[in-house]
Amino acid sequence: MDEILPNIADVEYTPGDSEEADRIAENGWRVDGSGALILVALSSPCVPGSISPYEVGEYEYSANDVYLSLDDLPRNDIDKYLKRAAVRGVGLAKWMLRDAASLPGSETLRSLVHVFVDVSDEDFFMQGSRVRFYTSRGSSELLGDRDWESASQIAVAVLKIEDIVYSNS
Secondary structure (H helix, E strand, O other): OOOOOOOHHHOOOOOOOOHHHHHHHHHOEEEOOOOOEEEHHHOOOOOOOOOOOOOHHHHHHHHOEEEEOOOOOOOOOHHHHHHHHHHHHHHHHHHHHHHHOOOOOHHHOEEEEEEEOOOOOOOHHHOOEEEEEEOOOOOOOHHHHOOOHHHHHEEEEEEEHHHHHOOOO
16 A cells, blocks of 8 residues: 555644644544543543443543544645645644643553545545554553454544654654
């Protein structure tokens, strides 16, 4: 598979590029009663009951599911469209990983960024970019449990907090 973004180190979040990304970035993080890292902009007023230590990562994965619309991107050049879609997701992921660095429990924070790349699909332009945040705390490593059958239609980047916050990139 071709790389959409050959150099992730150069990608940064640009305020004003996406209303949803701005809302997520402006509101930041909170640590809930179970120790889970939760994006404030996506927080539900209904706090779930006690989350077991074995469910923290799974809970974060479900709660921190960001959809970034790509409706504003020009569609006349597919390669540029895909690159801008990936930049939007990866830029937000890097910003939020840095923002969470001082929070307790963030040592294993990861972000999963995916962009639909099957340009032959009739719903291609409706897909958006999706960014999820989660830690590896819990009963299983989340990515190992997911069904990646459709991976050929999705561009995936997994960013780890230690690679973003504690490196020179």
